[in-house]
Amino acid sequence: MSIRYETNVELSALADRILAANRVAITTHVKPDGDAIGSTVALARAIEYLGKEAMVWYLGPVMDVFKSIIAPTQAHVVAEAVQPPDDIDLIIITDTGARSQLKGLGDWLDRHRDKVCIVDHHIQGDASLSDCRLIRTGTCAASEIVADLIEELGVPMDPSIAEPLYLGIATDTGWFRFSNTTPSTFRHAATLVEAGADHATLFRKIEQTDPPSRLRLLARALSSLAIVANGRAAVITLRKSDYDAAGATPDESHGFSDLPLSVESIEVACVIAETNGGHVKLSLRSKPGPNAVDVNQVARQFGGGGHARASGAKIDVSIDEARPKVVAALEKV
Ligand SMILES: [Mn+2]
Structure with missing residues (x-):
């Protein structure tokens, strides 16, 4: 027992x-x-x-x-x-x-x-x-x-x-x-x-201890921002070349997935990041409320998981293959 x-x-x-x-x-x-x-x-x-x-x-x-x-x-x-x-x-x-x-x-x-x-x-x-x-x-x-x-x-x-x-x-x-x-x-x-x-x-x-490279990476992240699903979802794409150009390490994009949630209409946000091994890492966040998106369910479709408001997944495809699949999954929820 x-x-x-x-x-x-x-x-x-x-x-x-x-x-x-x-x-x-x-x-x-x-x-x-x-x-x-x-x-x-x-x-x-x-x-x-x-x-x-x-x-x-x-x-x-x-x-x-x-x-x-x-x-x-x-x-x-x-x-x-x-x-x-x-x-x-x-x-x-x-x-x-x-x-x-x-x-x-x-x-x-x-x-x-x-x-x-x-x-x-x-x-x-x-x-x-x-x-x-x-x-x-x-x-x-x-x-x-x-x-x-x-x-x-x-x-x-x-x-x-x-x-x-x-x-x-x-x-x-x-x-x-x-x-x-x-x-x-x-x-x-x-x-x-x-x-x-x-x-x-x-x-x-x-x-307030970020290195300048994190702010440079953020600038690149925001310039990749796509708002989809009738303004209700946001997707940020970060390639290996973005990290290199910013002089940033992979962990410096930590927290970026929270940022699009500052937009009133956006319910769910995803950062798609290319990792050093050539894999793709997804970080998903959603807002609480009556229409809350369960991002744990979304992450599960990609072999990941986590919590209803915050979850993630690692997938073994190229970033160009991953992006449309993620957008489609977000459009659906
Ligand atoms: Mn504690």
Whole structure:
């Protein structure tokens, strides 16, 4: 019988586990985002304040923009030859409870299962990872739960803890625009700004760091824009030659698929990008609402998938073959 992925501990019980430990390892999901970085770094600093040892372990590359947030806290990146130690008292996983997001640590987590606690805000996860789960699906970010945990621990909120927590809350809510933004989100944000989180500097550090090549690539992307399906769909085409001319790497077109949605009539947008291997990558986005297009269904037609509002696919044809097929699929939905 499988156990449901539900909360089963109180904040105070998790705080007691931390207070009883001396060496605490903290980890989070692969390719850590702002919430993953913010919740782990803040928790590590709070645990160090209590005179205990805290170590942070990340899976996959840490984006450069986060490095100044993490320093001076020591963070390790898991690799074949770099594994977390076994002599620890407690392991805290934040912002996920899914094995698929923790590949590379599975054996270590299972070996220490009775020491593992989860702090998460996602609906789905694997309860088999831990019997100590603090899951609040109504919170906007794991960082919001960690803020409460730090208060419960009696650690004063100083700028070095407030800043990463604010980062987690701000990035998971799209800087307070997404529907997961609640009155509690604003209350936490206010507390963190009062404690010294410099929100304007953080925004600049995280959101205004593009290289010029990305803007040059955007110019080429927008000049390829085609509006189809009676003005309801947009298609952007990016060829290998566009990346080369802009001097941009493949990941620099990240987020372009959201841009056409700023047009009132456009319900669905797709970026068709030629990859280095000669394949074609589709990124699909749609707006919420009564006539929302399920882009997961569209991506599935091309062997991909994802979510109803955001999904993607990789296809093994040339970009000139792919484009009319994508346009036809969008015309249909
Ligand atoms: Mn999160």
